[in-house]
Amino acid sequence: MRRDRPGLEADRPLALTREIAGRAVIAAVDTWADAAGAVPGMGLADARAIIPDLAHAPYSAEEDVDCLKALADWAGRYSPFIALDGPDGLALDITGCAHLFGGEAAMLADARERLAAQGFTARLAIADTPGGAAALARAGRGLPVVAPKGLRAALQDLPPAALRPDGETLSALARLGFKRIGELYPLPSAELARRFGRDLVTKLDRALGLAPDPLTILPPPKPNRVRLGFPDPVGLRDDIEAGLDRLLAHLCTRLGERGLGARRFVLTCHRADSTVARLGLGTARPSRDLEHLKRLFGQRLEEIDPGFGIDLMILAAEDTETLSAERLQTGFAGTGGSQGKPAQDSRLTALWDRIAARIGPGNLVALSALDSHLPDRCQTVRPLLAPPGLPEHRSATHGVERPPLLLGQPERLGVLEAGDDPARPPRRLRWRGQAHRLTHALGPERISPDWWRAAPGWANGARDYWRVEDEAGRRFWIFRERADRPHRPDLMGADDPGWMLAGIFA
Amino acid sequence: MSSIAYAELQVLSNFSFLEGASHADELVLQAKALGLAALGIADRNSLAGVVRAHVAAKTHGLRLLVGARLDFSDGGSLIAYPIDRPAYARLSRLITLGRRRAEKGQADIRLSDLPDYAEGLILIALPGLDGARDRALARRLVRLKRMADDRVYLAAAWRFDGQDQERLDGLAVLAERMGIPLLATNDVIAHAPARRALADVLTCIREKTSIDNAGRLLERNAERHLKQPQEMARLFAPWPDAIARTMEIAERVTFSLDELAYEYPDEIVEPGKTPQQSLEDMAWAGARWRYPAGIPDKVRTAIEYELRLIGQLNYAPYFLTVQELVRFAKDNGILHQGRGSAANSTICYCLDITAVDPTLVNLLFERFVSAERGEPPDIDVDFEHERREEVIQHIYQTYGRDRAGLAATVISYRTRGAIRDVGKALGLSEDVTALISSQIWGWSSEGVAPERLAEIGLDPQDERLRLALVLVGELMGFPRHLSQHVGGFVITRGRLDELCPIENAAMEDRTVLEWDKDDLDALGILKIDVLALGMLTCIHKAFDLLHSHYGKDYTLATLPKEDLAVYDMLCKADSIGVFQVESRAQMAFLPRMQPREFYDLVIEVAIVRPGPIQGNMVHPYLRRRSGAEEPDYPSEALRDVLQRTLGVPLFQEQAMKIAIVAAGFSPAEADKLRRSMAAFRRTGVIHQFREKMITGMLQNGYTADFAERCFRQIEGFGEYGFPESHAASFALLVYVSAWLKRYYPAVFTAALLNSQPMGFYAPAQLVRDAAEHGVEIRPPDINRSAWDCTLEPGLKGYALRLGLRQVKGLRQEDGEWIAAARGNGYATVDDLWRRAGLSRRALEALADADAFGSTEIGRRGALWAVKGLTGDKPLPLFAAMGEEPEPLRDFSALLPRATAGEEVVADYASIRLSLKDHPLRLLRPALGPSIVPAGQLVEMKNGSTVTAAGLVLVRQRPGSAAGVIFMTLEDETGVCNVVVWTDKFEAYRRTVLQGRLVAVKGRLQREKIVTHLIAEEIIDHSSLLDALAAGHEFGAEGTMAVPSVTEAPSRNRLQAVPRPGHPRDQHRVLFPRSRDFH
Secondary structure (H helix, E strand, O other): OOOOOOOOOOOOOEEEEEEEOOEEEEEEEOHHHHHHOOOOOOEHHHHHHHOOOOEEEEOOHHHHHHHHHHHHHHHHHOOOEEEEOHHHOEEEEOOOOHHHHOOHHHHHHHHHHHHHHOOOOOOOOEOOOHHHHHHHHHHOOOOOEOOOOOHHHHHOOOOHHHHOOOHHHHHHHHHOOOOOHHHHOOOOHHHHHHHHOHHHHHHHHHHHOOOOOOOOOOOOOOOOEEEEEEEEEEOOHHHHHHHHHHHHHHHHHHHHHHOEEEEEEEEEEEEOOOOEEEEEEEEEEEEOOHHHHHHHHHHHHHHOOOOOOEEEEEEEEEEEEEOOHHHHHHHHOOOOHHHOHHHHHHHHHHHHHHHHHHHOHHHOEEEEEOOOOOHHHOEEEEEOOOOOOOOOOOOOOOOOOOOOEEEEEEEEOEEEEOOOOOOOOOOEEEEOOEEEEEEEEEEEEEEOOOOOOOOOOOOOOOEEEEEEEEOOOOEEEEEEEOOOOOOOHHHOOOOOOOEEEEEEOO | OOOOOOEEOOEOOOOOOOOOOOOHHHHHHHHHHHOOOEEEEEEEOEOOOHHHHHHHHHHHOOEEEEEEEEEEOOOOEEEEEEOOHHHHHHHHHHHHHHHHHOOOOOOOEOHHHHHHHOOOEEEEEEOOOOHHHOHHHHHHHHHHHHHHHHHEEEEEEOOOEOOHHHHHHHHHHHHHHHOOOEEEEOOEOEOOHHHHHHHHHHHHHHHOOOHHHHHHHOOOOOOOEOOOHHHHHHHOOOOHHHHHHHHHHHHHOOOOHHHOOOOOOOOOOOOOOOHHHHHHHHHHHHHHHHOOOOOOHHHHHHHHHHHHHHHHHOOHHHHHHHHHHHHHHHHOOOOEEEEOOOOOOHHHHHOOOOOOOHHHHOOOHHHOOOOOOOOOOOOEEEEEOOOHHHHHHHHHHHHOOOOEEEEEEEEEOOHHHHHHHHHHHOOOOHHHHHHHHHOOOOOOOOOOOHHHHHHOOOOOOOHHHHHHHHHHHHHOOOEEEEEEEEEEEEEOOOOHHHOOOEEEOOOOOOEEEEEEHHHHHHOOOOOEEEEEEHHHHHHHHHHHHHHHHHOOOOOOOOOOOOOHHHHHHHHOOOOOOOOOOOOHHHHHHHHHHOOOOHHHHHHHHHHOOHHHHHOOOHHHHHHHHOOOOOOOOOOHHHHHHHHHHOOOOOOHHHHHHHHHHOOOOOHHHHHHHHHHHHOOOOOOOHHHHHHHHHHHHHHOOOOHHHHHHHHHHHHHHHHHOOOHHHHHHHHHHHHHHHHHHHHOHHHHHHHHHHOOOOOOOOHHHHHHHHHHOOOOEEOOOOOOOOOOOEEEEOOOOEEEEOOHHHOOOOOHHHHHHHHHOOOOOOOOHHHHHHHHOOOHHHHHHHHHOOOOHHHOOOHHHHHHHHHHOOOOOOOOHHHHHHOOOOOOOOOHHHOOOOOHHHHHHHHHHHHOOOOOOOHHHHHHHHHOOOEOOHHHHHHOOOOOEEEEEEEEEEEEOOOOOOOOEEEEEEEOOEEEEEEEOHHHHHHOHHHHHHOOEEEEEEEEEEEOOEEEEEEEEEEEOHHHHHHHHOOOOOOOOOOOOOOOOOOOOHHHHHHHOOOOOOOOOHHHHHOOOOEEEO
16 A cells, blocks of 8 residues: 655655664565566665655555545545554445445446545455455456355355465475465365365455354444534624534544544634634644643634634644543642742743744744854754654753853954964953953863855864963864865965954853 | 884774775875884784785785784673784684684673683773773773783773763773773774774764764764874873883784794604605605616606705695695595696605696706795695595694684775765765666776766766765775685694684584785785695596596596697697687687697696786787797897797786896895785885886896886786696696597596586586587486496497486486486386486476487376376385376377477476477578578688687676677587677677577678677677567468567567467576677
8 A cells, every 4th residue: 555655756666674683674666666576575775776766755554544444544534444454455245235226236336436646556356255355456457346155156266365364384385386376275174274274264264254253343433522512603702612512622622532632723614604713723742731721722713714603613623643531730730839840841841832823833943952063063043842742952061161151253363462373372462352360271172164065154274272261261162274274285375364253151 | 203102002903894995005004104102903803814914014014013903792892902913823712712602703702711811911901982981991900900911001092072071081090090001002093094984884884874864973084094103102292101001012922923833744754754754765766666677767857856946945744734635645545636836746756746847847946945944845636526525634634623723714895885885875876876886897907087987977086976986996806795705725733723823614514714815925824725626636537537438547647648649639629628728719719829749738727818818918928939020039148038938028927027137126025026916916016116127127138128018917817827837737638538538438528527517518518519529429318327427238339328418407316316216217207207216306307308309208208107196205116016006198299399499498497408400590580591601610711700600608708808798609519709809899789788589790800710790780680589488489481580689679579379378488487598708
């Protein structure tokens, strides 16, 4: 089961790969890659040797399952009884449903068309038994609808693989020359079971309807969405708020039942004139905290223009994540300060949410530490309400003290009186028109630019940083690009900008 | 020159794996250039890199201090420099102790171990970044002071981290208080600041991260390189003593690796005799045994001469050591053959070290053992590959593990590994690195050319990529870890671990020295190569069969010599299975070479190799040999050197001799030249030699072209050196195996099959070749076969009965039980099960191999019966006799009948060949009438366009032939040799790489009797094999359309054919892959 993925060029053969013992191995291929000779189980490097333009993306079994489950939900349109059939199939019990679609053949045609429209290639079949239908769908050709009593004949020309026995059984069957299921019919079950195991016989009997084969029906889906209709359209803020409160209470309870929290909530209001007003907001952490959400919505409720009146409100929770009761307690208890940090933490995130709701989540940023020797790369600005998954960076300690205030742009210093050693800081220097007599200098901390990337401002090579102190006790962080630049001979003799101020200690 | 004397004593070379960023010779050269008084190289817990440093230091005239940095597992580090030889022995033993205690590649040395070994060691304590604030440092210094007193120093180095002043002041105070001198170092990891990038990349590889994520794991700056004495003095101006102390240590340490005099073991000398006397007695006794009719005068003179030379150079113990090994092999019936510079001397012939009759090759002894070289002669001994372990165990038993050990092999970065690791470190996507790597076949040390990048669609201007390629170039040749040498043994009189540290090998029960063969060679330490050779196993088995079936007894030396019929066979390139000359390239060469005598084989073995090919030596030789060109000697002096090879230098010895005779090298220099190419590839002195050689030859009146060619060839030898003495030993095995093939093809084939895996061809081709030589081949059978292939009376002469060893999935133990419990034969599957006590797995393997033929049970019937057996183990015999199980109704008649195609494919799946039929014969109707059988290609006109088809047996892409692929196709009539040029390879890439059955349309090219098909169009018919395996039958009328890959995906065509299982997985199970050589 494969669908187009964003970011992959559509005109190249595609393979999905997984890591096996440090090696990328193909897990699935599309029809082009298949035609070009790539097969699951092949190493990616080998496949590339045959198909140089093979595109690839990581395979995810969970995504496959999620996709299949979503498809099962969709298939509810044909029958309420739906079961998963292996990792890549669905079984529908359509007893009594087919006539709604104009018969079995028409139902199949309809499903095929709709699936194709969604980008799925599907193999479909209808038969008396789930096993028989699965076998026909997976291995059959041409005849997707089998009339009652026709199953035995329909299956006999299919390969034994259509019964999906395990790999060992399958190869044993192949070695004995069985190419058609029909060739197994004349042999006594006991003899077959002795050689190929009970499982094969059971599968055969089930496909033929000789043994019962109950389906494990999936529970019907329940969306994280609640709705409230009004007999008459409402327009007053109080009414809307009361409606919202009911919806929120309902939704939070439902999330609680499922152990979920959401990072995004969307309120959709259907107006009497068939237009729609939407209000969406996000939270810093997954939440199902009723009071908190009420406050957040309360801040922005006026954004909803009721127009001629609202007759239906729908509240949906999106980006849901598992949120256990413990996490809820430490993270979102929200009462008393006795719990110390977690409570404080939760108050802080609640504050972030309120600010973000006002100024927009994109405008709420924080400084975070980066791991680098270069002072100008030690920190970065990141969105505070970052989606989960981005790693936290190691905190920055450099062994040696660095100033809390770094100038955005280093400033040129004038030398009023040089020292004996040109490599050491001068005795007196001038900054912004003021003279400073230096009394102490510690250093140098010699920092070379990152050789693997163009670092703006570092084109001249390594810098010697010094911690200096003037008579008044003010402390500065100053640097000078090294006069000798052994690794950049091309820059020898270039302008020496002299001493620069990088930052100020408190 | 500066007046400041400074020695850098804290240096890691790249033998501190993935940390040191410079080769030892780079460090030495740089130290010399900067004017350092001495250099001390101390790698982490290792002495593995010191010999290289020693050799480089000697070459460039720099004082080297040999030591090691010890990182204690219980905390702290120090550098130890042994003052003298006994102290070196102690250091070596200490490292051995730590290394033997830890896993391969690791060390567990404890500070508490040190007191027992500290005598005579200078100990330089290494403080951490915290300097004197680290309280443990002071405690450690107290302990060190107690055990080594005035030999303890405290290292101080600038870090340029902004805290140097505080730290160095603190260390100075601590040193003062403890009474331990402060020592200036620069904690060097590279010879020059330009290596910072590589050092960072090594850090990334070591820490398994990428440059963008490594952050402060990387160096803050590029200061950890060798610096000028003035610069060091400036940095340490407040502590001038710390600079002076470096010279104090340099003066105290007098030890040099040159003091490691090698001593031969005592065991080999007979009591009461000197080694020379023992050797002389043995040599004469051996001569009388070799020449029972009396020793010819020529031989007598040669022996006398050689003994005199050996006496002069004191090499007798060496010959005795080798002789002792050979004697053991002989006593235990292990076939052996010596090779190497001294191995083909008359004395070695008499001592039975070699079986090459010296009168046949006439090699000059002093060419190999020269007084000037002052190093032991080189003798490698090949043993049967299945029995070499016995010889190795004998060595351990005789000399003990503390006196015998295997040499190491240094595993270094080559292109592929360097691309992979640098790519990862620079965060290139796997895509890109895979793309770069996949475009490189096999190994090379030349790196990746930017033009190649553009060809494969990468942007050579991309900065990351450009950096990556530069770094790949730098990383190549860097050692990555130590592995064990294939068989190089060092045997000493005293303790081996006092010579060099010993560590655990990956193999259990093996220990390995830290030095590789070049290191040992450089120090003049005896190494005997105990190698394994499959062909010797094969020849031994053939001799045994000759003895048991024909009553003939031969040895390597007693086989009839110079048999013309054998040479006739080789001239026809009829050489499948013959040692060394069975490859495609050799087969193409044989008819042109037309070998007529033993020495021709010596040349044949040596000439088809990268060295001579690179040096453009092959064609001139052939032209001269065929008489199309007069041999032309650049000078009279060179006539002596080159006469035997018609003026074309082919052998390593000749190249050396040219350097001496024509370019005025001393023998020692010539040897250094060879060594600089072969061993320490990056010494940077290659160019000096090149100039010296070419100017030398020009001065002596040789042409620049000839000089250039000679040098290029030496360069080639550097990588793939092949000396005449090795060639002579191999040539003997060529002759012996060819003789066996010529006169006893059944014996030869049986022996080859029983020695697998070995050689170039799969069993199917060996069997087929035997059949073409008139040998009757019989299938493996439970009632006829032994484990090995055997001979049994046939229609004419002996027939070859394939052994149960050919059956895939059958264990040797089971195979031997079948033969042992056979009695009057097995009648049924059940019978075999009960009497031989086989597992069901084994029985299934036999059924798959269709090995029940003599019981008239077919493959599927047998399998059905095996599958029907109940229980895991057969019932006890008496129980079975007591009550016969009820005869079951036999359902096997209901099983689907196998087609001929299915049988053939199933045969291939189990025994990798089929005696029933050839798949191509069955498929011919489907392939159409335009396909010419391989057997008829010889009758076609040269230059005509034909189409041939066959199973792909071998794909070869020789490194020497740029981009060309050789494919060997096989059909029921013979084989067809296809040449695929690069452009066609690109066009038919997938078919060439993956096709199992292909048709090739192309032009016939014939030279002498060798026919090639130059591919123009290649069509993949592999799907036909799947169809065959699926039981499809191809009628004579050719009902089935020919699927071709140039159209739609081939398997769509086969949708109409019922198939078992997944359509395309089948062939992977049912058909063997070709043998591919890169």
